[in-house]
Amino acid sequence: MQGFKDVPRVVWLLAAGVFVNAVVSFTFVFVFLYLTGPRGLGAAQAGVVTGIGGIGLVAGNFTGGWYGDRFGHRRVLLAASALGGLTLTTLPLLPTPLLYAALPLAQYANGVVRAANSALVAVTVPEGARRQAFAVVRCVSNGGFTLGPPLGALVAAGLSYDWLFLADGLGTLFFALWTARVVPARGAARTPAAAPDGGRGRGGVWAALRARPAVPVLLGAILVADTVYRQQYFTFPVFLADHGLDVRAFGLVIAVNGAVILLLELPAAVALRNRPPLAVTGSGLVLVGAGYAVLIAGAGAATAVAMMVLVSLGEILYKTTATAYVADEAPEHAVGRFQSLYAGVSVSGTVLAPPAGGALYAAAPWLLWPLCAALAAGAGAVLIRLSSRQGRKAPAAAPQATGGGGEHSGGGEERHAPRPAHETGSRPRPVAG
Template sequence: MRQGFKEVPRAVWLLSAGVFVNAVVSLTFVFVFLYLSGPRGLGAGTAGLITGIGGLGTVAGNFTGGWFGDRFGHRRVLLAAAAVAGLILMSLPLLPTVLLYAALPAAEYATGVIRAANSALVAVIVPEGARRQAFAVVRCVSNGGFTLGPPLGALVATGLSYDWLFVADGIGTLFFALWTARVVPARGARRSAAPGGRRGRGVWRELRARPAVLVLLGAVLVVDLVYRQQYFTFPVFLADHGLDVGAFGLIIALNGAIILLLELPAAVALRDRPPLRIIGTGLLLVGAGYAALQAGAGVATAVVMMVLLSLGEILYKTTATAYVADQAPEHAIGRFQSLYAGVSVSGVVLGPPLGGALYAAAPGLLWPLCALLAGLAGAAVLYMSTRPARHAVRPAHETGSRPRAVAG
């Protein structure tokens, strides 16, 4: 497997080390509701409102981070956003409740900018042809950090206080800024620009020239609403059928274990396969996972669902991120990454109200609808994989690798 990652630059491996450390301590989004409804003494409604506004900040940051990066430089934007997020996170325990309505969304917005800028930075550093492996490395270490973080955070919250979670998150984010500044040289992360200094076409015109990217973005938007139900309505479904929180925690842990075990080997094994076919197959597997819940709500069914969902995630998430980067014109790499980053987290905001409302009104319809939506999204992407390219071969200076036709 080592041979398959030889093309991943050293800077990406070093950057991934910082991503791992930051992911371990990125606990705000996990514990913020418990913190607000516990030590802060807020009611569930108020805590939910503040948390929801923070989620909007995350989505907005993902949608806009790459746009700033295309103009000011992805490395520079990442460093600035990480500094802002770190300082705000460290100050949250000291702020009066009324200021949390502004401070938490600001911190989450900056965190979203970091995510988009980090993806764009990897896309700029890594030449086309090695991006799937590079994004797989970043995703794998990030998932590893998030797997370790919550249990450690629970120990800190119960043994010390919730305040230390925000301090640790802030320090970790500031460390990520300093680490990135050290391991990613400014000369290797220059902001995107049109060849010869010319301004490129607008993003909408570039997207219209790449209909497969438009279809992919729409498909990921739909599937993320479905995918996120594992965190929102799925645990309620399990509880309604006699399975406790412990069972849910073990099933979710299975997701992390499968990703850590298979993400990198899959990226190497499939690196030369057509990306849209891989993405479409992954979306179909997500739908199959939710379809499996039609067989009942036992532990075995839940495990089958999570295995299928995890395999689908491995296939579509890394490949889609790399595909959007490969399709982007040089002057709009950040904006393309921001569009993908934004739609890929949209379910955080839209998933709970839509899924919760449907489950409350007609619980028997939720999983069939999830399966249908993911299936249609997968079919749409697979259909686009059969269509011929619409735009011309891209030059080597734009792709970072040998010239070749790009499916559009």
């Protein structure tokens, strides 16, 4: 396909494994309903349990890239997939108190897998094609996600929720085996490129962030937006249930998300690849806010579908673009760590959304959706304004080449494609993500 010719074959093969795993990745979608249903917990308590599990997911995302920069992204992905798959298969057998430990462990492993997979794509694809490469992985993932929720709802209603955890665990183990086959380790062990300050620790990363002030602003906007975005998995199904729509309706509405992304993700990535990334990301966040604003009109099939379509369109604009933008802005020695920072922030809502949304929904349900709409739209407006300011400064900005050699993950597993020197400031680049 035109526009995707620079995406390496290994990315397409990796995406095939992501698709299969996504079809059976039921746990995240149905865990809140599982806790409030078969486990008999109230909404507030289920929010706390899910939030604690989300801490593991966020921690895994924040650390996965750091492990990968040191030990190799492929190796880290394989180890974390095996741990996560084995833990998920045992969850239904555990008493409820042990879920406080097992769920964070499973989510931690899943977070490491997510960050390692993202970094693996980033170090495989040359700058200028990363937005398309991330779009490929996200598109096939959402293709699986389109099939997964309705299938999971049928399994949960016809059999039990226990089968969802078993399928999810086996799918994660399959992904480990598939990755080991299609992404071979190659090359002798090499020393990763040194950070500009001579080290590979935290100091180098924070110094790099200070040199790229737009990246922390983007991370802050994503932190706010993800807390809003994740409400679709926590308070939104409870909201539907309180208005007479059961788990099957929720599964079908969630499937709309995957269907919209499956149809439009790749065309949008090609059509918008030359647009300023911060403006595209900000526009996506505004659309997410508009989606939640629709729910102010009440619960029903029409409003639920309209909400999901708008949120999905916003997701198409902001998620792929922001991921690729952070990868393009990363210095050579810290691609994995920059991806971990973004990956951790981009799932922060799994910790913040359940307790915050659950408490607000219990105390003042009428306030939840207006507040969600305002927060997401406000975060988007900040990025759009920042992009506009950068555009006005761009003509006077002088290019400043980045230094540093080619980064290589420890263990010699992945080799970076050559990256051209580019500006390290906040001036937008045409094909940056």
